[in-house]
Amino acid sequence: MANKVKFERENVIRVASQLFWEKGFIATSTRDLQEAINMRPGSIYAAFGSKEGLYSESLKDYTVQMKSQIDGFLASSDTVVGGLRAFVENVIIKTKDCSPSAICMLVKANSEFAEKDASLYELSLDLSAKFEAYLTTLFAQAIKNNELSSNLTALEYAQFFQVQFTGLRGYFNRPRVEQLAQPMINQMFALIKKL
Amino acid sequence: MANKVKFERENVIRVASQLFWEKGFIATSTRDLQEAINMRPGSIYAAFGSKEGLYSESLKDYTVQMKSQIDGFLASSDTVVGGLRAFVENVIIKTKDCSPSAICMLVKANSEFAEKDASLYELSLDLSAKFEAYLTTLFAQAIKNNELSSNLTALEYAQFFQVQFTGLRGYFNRPRVEQLAQPMINQMFALIKKL
């Protein structure tokens, strides 16, 4: 009995995610989405309930992708800090031009849904908190490995990392000579080791 | 002969600026604006040409306000770095709750107008460049006064400042115990003096 679904859910979410990341939630119309993911309104609403539902899935998927990207760099690096550094270089320098936006999708979400009661605002806060917790475990490992001093707690290192990383991405959102990026990343990691 | 304009142009722009800063360009409807600035469509379009025209004026006014705010703190401080510090503390801690957004309006604009040919994108880039140039003159003065070493150029200090400041504002956009803000600002300025 029944028919099978034609679309591949994961792939659809990933494509939608790119579009939402680039244009933001409000500026992405359902017609834009229809074309990008090749689905008609009825199917989209049957599968995701609403534009908000699809965005919600997209934002969650984004954080999963980010974490798995970091895990990949950690796996091919001797140290935790080295892995994070490779990740930062990859985001700011190497994948800058093929990325929908220089700015983290979570940061964009946090600034778009400023109205404090919206459910997408709650979601973006929740995902941000979980990402910080994930980073904290990484820095805890780095301290344990004696890569970093224990002058700061793992959480404080994670906070410092986020401030630096967000700041750099915001700065290199504006077009600049890319020669500036590498020295500023070097500076960031030199500072981390001196904290 | 003729009639006089009823509205005060500067005041109208300032109110519109607050609304645009909070909600973004796209999410702010012309009806929202009509209510906020108490003008009917015909008057708005006679005075500013379009929604884009009013936003453009609002963004320019925002940077003027920021600069004059910094100048104010500089005037009541012994040192350039002290003035900048007072400014940062004012933005992140003191005026956090009465500000339309924790995130700089220019940064929001830069991330909203990602399509590279739009005129508002060009404007936000131009204003960002001018603001960086302004900061650079301040740091040049700080170096001249021996407040800061000359290991870095004035431009490099300005870049560092912007990365830190943008990063901190992005971080404290998410709700957190405000006790975290002051130590992180202290850290920022401790780092600047050690560069």
Add this chain to the structure above:
DNA sequence: TTTGATTTTGAGCGACTGTTCAAGTTAAAA
């Protein structure tokens, strides 16, 4: 007071928005 250029008003235009749903299509079960 009359004149007439200027400003303000707000109903309304065409385009676009997120979403719905009846009709059509599909394929596993009978």
Add this chain to the structure above:
DNA sequence: TTTTAACTTGAACAGTCGCTCAAAATCAAA
């Protein structure tokens, strides 16, 4: 092959968007 539940389609809805413009209101000059 027939049945039937699940899935897909796309026309269409009610609402909102940025914006226009004829008409009303305003006030300095004559």
